[in-house]
Amino acid sequence: MSFELETAANPGALRRVVIEPVSRVEGHGKVTILLDNDDHVQQVRLHIVEFRGFEKFVQGRPYWEVPVMVQRLCGICPVSHHLAAAKAMDQIVGARHVSPTADKIRRLMHYGQILQSHALHFFHLSSPDLLFGFDSDVARRNIVGVAAEHPEIATQGVLLRKFGQEVIRVTAGKRVHGTGAIPGGVNKAVTVAERDELLADAYQVVAWSRAAVHLAKKLHLANVGLYNSFGAFRSNMLSLVAVDGAMDLYHGVLRARDDAGRILFDGVDYDRYWDRLAEEVKPWSYMKFPFIRSLGPEQGWYKVGPLARVQNCDHIPTPLADAERREFIDFGGGQPIHATLAFHWARMIEMLFAAESIKDLLHDDDILGGELVTEGARQERGVGVIEAPRGTLIHHYRVNEDDQVVRANLIVSTTHNNQAMNESIRQVARRYLDGRQLTEGLLNHIEVAIRAFDPCLSCATHALGKMPLVVELVDAGGERVDAVVRNGDGVCISEDA
């Protein structure tokens, strides 16, 4: 878990190569590479270059607007922000548990989101690299090229995404930036006609999702040396799991494992996430660097998202996806899989889980009606955590007695993977770029590693990330003199006595 290649000793004397914009990802990022006279790589950084200030301007707004406003953080995973905020606002309105109807409709919406986002990522964005090769012709290395040479794969990708978007439309009113969830519940049930319309395609979607797992697995196994080693690094892993240890992407408790798969913490109520997690600032990126507090910034960084989740849970509660999970775990031979490109395989297992979950929920009559909204004693603080397509997403608000938001903190999925992505591209730079004349194809290797994480740089740039923050004072010899931690409520505590 080194930070090698993060900062060159003499940046002014080095040649700079930039990849800008990083393409076939969502959002805005760039990579800079510094090389010496012999083309040896000295520094590699993924920069998040924008800053939006969402958490600041949400202050003063009435709390019930927030689940709709925060969707504009991200057009790819608006449902994740919508639901994380709604879960936080459930606490504000005192709804300790929403009704079965509300819970299941929200889950349906969320699994629609997982399905469409994972399909978009695999088929539209990453499959060109995997099907054609990392340094294949740039003119065809895109979804148009896939449509020309593998029309059935491209068509399935487009239709899988369409189905996920339709599930969102039915539960949220429209495909992008809908309004289904409200504090304490949902604003409408699913009609029988809507349910039947979705059910007509649900089984085909399960079958296609299963085929997608097989495709991702086939690609991995066909080139197992490359896929196992490319941009690979060991790290801790973090995700929500259900209380019984099952995979659950909508609700659960925090579980973290170390790089050998041993439990670091488990069953942690996310209500006080800042006891476990903190963030570090680096001057060259607007995206902060989170870490597990007990381990510190050097050892405590981790990865989130499909590769972490599939290995963090004990089982997946749908049969086809669980069979695929077992095969995936067996592939690791008793050791956690840290291969960056295995994210794709794990992601498709989750897409199958989402497809099966949608099918099951459509057969549940609770979604057709019942109590929509629950309320209780009004609270001042609300935390909502969800597993978004890219990983753990944390929303945290304080609301005053006039119903205005007075404080907001968002730690978005992609931010958790900040150090992991930087580590992965440094591995790739060391292995593939060092000492060579850089070509477009070689530089795309860097982007292939970034894409595996399915980063949503759009989310990452919007979120200000205000809380658990650690600042260290280091003396000239590199020794830590002091560290100050600001906790989730904005209170600063000195770590060292």
Next chain:
Amino acid sequence: MSDGAKRKIRVATTSLAGCFGCHMSLLDIDERLFDLLEHVEFDRTPLTDIKHCGHCDVGLVEGGICNAENIHVLREFRKNCKVLVAVGACAVTGGLPAQRNHIDLGACLREVYVTEPSVLNGQIPNDPELPLLFDKVHALHEIVKIDYFLPGCPPPADAIWKFLTDLLAGHTPHLGHGLIHYD
């Protein structure tokens, strides 16, 4: 299209200070994407690895302007695209990100990265690799001439489809009732 044999229309797209929701709405034309590809080829878009916009017939720009890099990209699009379209609320008005316009940017950054007085060694990210942030978020037409404005957050897929197919057919795009949304 009036003449099926003629060259494909070249289209570039980008997202500036936006959320990619408008690009998602473009993809929400679903399988009509394959029909579109009969008549259109993509230049720089988030879906291709073309990093700079070449000569294009149509440029679709999502998002407003929040930093110096956005300006460079927008000017590159204006220079190279015959028809430049502001797609979605942020491009047309600045949109939701412009809600930060009433907040002092320095105070905003300090609150995040420097924090309360008791914090030691806080820093506002200031590396030369980070583009200059503007104190306000701007709509596209404040910077360059825009030929068409497509409202909505995001504009519905059917509106984007109607707009593009009208343009491809060679007439002035006309969005009838139900296709112009502001939500």
